Amino acid sequence: MSLKRTVVHNFQRLVVNPLGRKLPITMLETTGRKSGQPRHTAIGGKLVGNSFWLVSEHGEHSDYVKNIKANPAVRLRLRDTWRNGTAVPLPDDDPVARLGQLPGGNSGVVRLLGTDLLTIRIDLD
Template identity: 70%
Template sequence: MLDLTDLKRRVVHPIQRYLVNPVGRMSPTTMIETTGRKSGQPRRTAVGGRLIGDQFWLVSEHGEHSDYVRNIKANPAVRVRQGGRWRSGTAVLLPDDDPIARLRELPGMNSAMVRAMGSNLLTIRVDLD
């Protein structure tokens, strides 16, 4: 039996995968590039977040159920594209961080969407090189 969290994730995930991410890859949208844990190929996902110093902060809507989070767990070396510029870094999952409080520090429109669509929020910090 599905709970509401699982149902929400099953509805939102295909929309993101087949609509939001393809559009994001063709636009100047902020992206995170991970290495596929099975394929070894670069995988790009549209994200929202904020650069603070040499760190990029974001909150994953579906936490450890997100493919890009699973890729980070397998290999934390990532690249972040913001403002058309790619930067390499190391992603750190922060399960003890308060993602709702963190969203208050991130861009408002994206944060509202993450809160509305998210099922299992997880804060991620990318320490940029």
């Protein structure tokens, strides 16, 4: 694991995600591939129609992406409402171009801290 990815991962795990659980920000719930328990990750992205688009900073190295690959059924908290959906990793999508279509603040952070970008679409029920 690269030093950059290690530092960013630990900061997100120890600071961003615990804060995100308490704040009304977008939260992704996956099922832990080993534990079977719900796992929550603060994410940024954009709702377009009935799909939510995001770019993972560390792509297939992200725990939540590994969880999605094991079980694509997810829940997404948008403001105060949880919605069920199916997450679809899109390795053929251009994640840099996709970031240009998503909110600027989060996209800038993903560009800055990302090591292996991957687009993900969540099709909501």
